[in-house]
Amino acid sequence: MFKKKGFLYELNKNKIMFLMIAPTLLFFLINSYAPMVGIYYAFTSYDFAGGLFGSPFVGLDNFKFLTQSGILLKLTINTLGYNVVFIILGNVVSIGAAILLSEVRGKLFKKLSQSIMFLPYFVSFVLISVLAFNMFNADSGFVNQLLKSFGFDPVDIYNTPWLWPFLITAFYLWKNLGYSMVIYLASIMGISDEYYEAAKIDGANIFQRIWYITIPMLKSTFIILLLFALGSIMKGQFDLFYQLVGNNGVLFNVTDIVDTYVYRSLKVNFDIGMATAAGLYQSIFGFVMIMTVNYIIKKVNDDYALF
Amino acid sequence: MSLDDNILSSRVFRMIAYLIITICSLLCLFPFLLIISGSLTANESIIRDGFHLIPKVFSLEGYEMVFIFPTQLIKAYGVTIFVTVIGTLLGLFLITMAGYVLQRKDFKYRNQLSFFIYFTTLFGGGLVPWYIMLTTYFGLADTYAVLILPGLMTPFLIILMKNFIKSAIPEELFESAKIDGANDFRIYYSVVLKLAMPGIATVGLFLALTYWNDWFMSSLFINDVSMYQLQYYLYNTINTMMFVSQMATGTGVSLGRDIPTESTKMAMAIVVTGPIIFLYPFVQRYFVKGLTIGAVKG
Numbered sequence: 001m002f003k004k005k006g007f008l009y010e011l012n013k014n015k016i017m018f019l020m021i022a023p024t025l026l027f028f029l030i031n032s033y034a035p036m037v038g039i040y041y042a043f044t045s046y047d048f049a050g051g052l053f054g055s056p057f058v059g060l061d062n063f064k065f066l067t068q069s070g071i072l073l074k075l076t077i078n079t080l081g082y083n084v085v086f087i088i089l090g091n092v093v094s095i096g097a098a099i100l101l102s103e104v105r106g107k108l109f110k111k112l113s114q115s116i117m118f119l120p121y122f123v124s125f126v127l128i129s130v131l132a133f134n135m136f137n138a139d140s141g142f143v144n145q146l147l148k149s150f151g152f153d154p155v156d157i158y159n160t161p162w163l164w165p166f167l168i169t170a171f172y173l174w175k176n177l178g179y180s181m182v183i184y185l186a187s188i189m190g191i192s193d194e195y196y197e198a199a200k201i202d203g204a205n206i207f208q209r210i211w212y213i214t215i216p217m218l219k220s221t222f223i224i225l226l227l228f229a230l231g232s233i234m235k236g237q238f239d240l241f242y243q244l245v246g247n248n249g250v251l252f253n254v255t256d257i258v259d260t261y262v263y264r265s266l267k268v269n270f271d272i273g274m275a276t277a278a279g280l281y282q283s284i285f286g287f288v289m290i291m292t293v294n295y296i297i298k299k300v301n302d303d304y305a306l307f
Numbered sequence: 308m309s310l311d312d313n314i315l316s317s318r319v320f321r322m323i324a325y326l327i328i329t330i331c332s333l334l335c336l337f338p339f340l341l342i343i344s345g346s347l348t349a350n351e352s353i354i355r356d357g358f359h360l361i362p363k364v365f366s367l368e369g370y371e372m373v374f375i376f377p378t379q380l381i382k383a384y385g386v387t388i389f390v391t392v393i394g395t396l397l398g399l400f401l402i403t404m405a406g407y408v409l410q411r412k413d414f415k416y417r418n419q420l421s422f423f424i425y426f427t428t429l430f431g432g433g434l435v436p437w438y439i440m441l442t443t444y445f446g447l448a449d450t451y452a453v454l455i456l457p458g459l460m461t462p463f464l465i466i467l468m469k470n471f472i473k474s475a476i477p478e479e480l481f482e483s484a485k486i487d488g489a490n491d492f493r494i495y496y497s498v499v500l501k502l503a504m505p506g507i508a509t510v511g512l513f514l515a516l517t518y519w520n521d522w523f524m525s526s527l528f529i530n531d532v533s534m535y536q537l538q539y540y541l542y543n544t545i546n547t548m549m550f551v552s553q554m555a556t557g558t559g560v561s562l563g564r565d566i567p568t569e570s571t572k573m574a575m576a577i578v579v580t581g582p583i584i585f586l587y588p589f590v591q592r593y594f595v596k597g598l599t600i601g602a603v604k605g
Contacts, residue, residue: 038436124520279433
């Protein structure tokens with residue numbers, strides 16, 4: 001009845017499996033593909049009465065404004081800058097912590113410290129904003145109390161932009177250290193003991209064993225994590241930035257990323273056209289980035305390519 | 308006793324390792340201690356002496372304040388628990404089914420469909436078109452559906468599940484179940500759901516954690532205060548408290564003295580975070596186990 005190998009033949013043969021995956025496909029169709037039509041807003045001056053195709057078409061005006069006002073450049077530099085630092089520092093610190101922890105012998109100590117370091121990963125970003133306020137606010141913050149007790153003048157940290165790249169990076173590391181450390185620790189546990197035994201017999205000291213065995217063995221885990229991170233390099237850690245900085249305009253110059261700008265344009269300024277334009281720029285930039293990275297990796301070493 | 312336990316460099320290295328790990332752990336724990344201490348300090352003392360690691364003047368007034376009008380807090384707890392349970396169960400059901408189908412070698416369109424799902428991580432419409440579509444075209448503002456549906460799955464979790472099923476369950480098992488006359492759903496139900504438990508636990512924890520900590524969906528879509536999720540309720544209370552104390556200092560009215568804003572903020576943070584901290588030691592084991600399996604096999 002059905003042509004062999006045709007779509008209808010497959011559908012009939014595997015109807016249950018098609019039925020099982022249908023909700024998932026529908027989900028992505030509605031939640032991810034349908035909004036792509038709304039990219040059109042980026043080329044309009046949105047008005048609420050007009051809706052999708054009733055708003056006046058303005059061509060590239062939104063993009064022109066974003067470029068000429070320097071906003072797009074600032075957002076790009078911030079977003080890329082923070083992500084590059086997050087990726088490099090995040091991996092270095094968690095590899096370091098994983099290596100140190102793997103050398104520790106005490107079972108209880110190992111478990112306890114691992115649990116404590118994993119704890120921040122579990123708490124909400126709203127709590128992190130409370131933590132930050134607790135430490136940094138001008139009057140009662142812990143840091144200022146500490147400064148005062150040592151005889152220094154208190155600092156109004158929420159009004160000191162240059163500090164924030166460091167603070168945001170510190171919070172990022174604090175929140176994510178435990179999680180990525182566990183992944184690296186798992187890879188280290190997967191390394192066969194024979195390598196280490198052989199190295200010991202050859203007289204390698206602990207530094208040589210780490211440098212010549214452990215670190216090279218972590219390469220594949222590192223590359224996989226790196227590729228995933230590169231893929232979303234234009235997407236910031238929205239929750240982190242928004243909860244730490246909020247609507248504190250003093251800090252925007254050094255803390256604003258595409259995601260926070262788009263969110264504010266939507267929630268605070270109702271600037272639909274501009275926000276969509278910035279979001280579209282983010283999507284396209286990220287897309288080109290992933291394609292380029294993937295292309296290069298495919299040329300160098302096919303095994304690590306994403307797709 | 309291994310070969311090099313007495314070599315000096317190893318012992319020194321190990322001592323340094325203990326030291327650095329201890330410092331890292333303390334740094335990770337420290338902010339939590341500050342909040343706990345703050346919640347137990349009298350508001351007056353916080354304003355006068357600031358936050359300290361050990362309360363200067365012990366008081367429970369912050370907690371009293373939180374529990375004077377508990378209706379909203381209880382409501383927010385209810386919303387978050389409801390959303391977390393329903394979202395996690397429904398999400399797990401869909402993700403496991405999708406993962407199972409996508410790893411079946413005899414399912415012809417698995418690669419195309421995988422890419423259909425994966426592509427959404429490469430390119431998207433962005434926040435604003437998504438927001439407008441859900442509110443204007445689907446009318447989801449101020450519904451529980453909007454808190455649950457968009458978070459049901461991510462491509463990452465589906466791929467994780469697909470790889471887990473692939474590596475945990477031998478293909479022959481599907482074959483023999485088929486020969487015994489089981490249909491595809493039956494195989495999923497009685498083989499996959501039983502044998503992929505560590506993977507299911509990990510993905511379930513990811514989902515539950517995301518739902519529990521979510522404030523973003525409330526902030527975008529919910530105007531009705533009684534439908535706020537727990538985290539957004541916390542966020543809102545803190546901002547209100549900030550406003551109250553600023554008003555008080557700004558206008559000279561002694562309002563800020565009557566409402567212990569600082570200690571209430573800290574107490575609220577503890578009350579909202581509490582359950583996670585208590586569950587954490589039990590939950591963390593599964594998380595580490597699941598991640599370990601994923602990382603080694605991946």
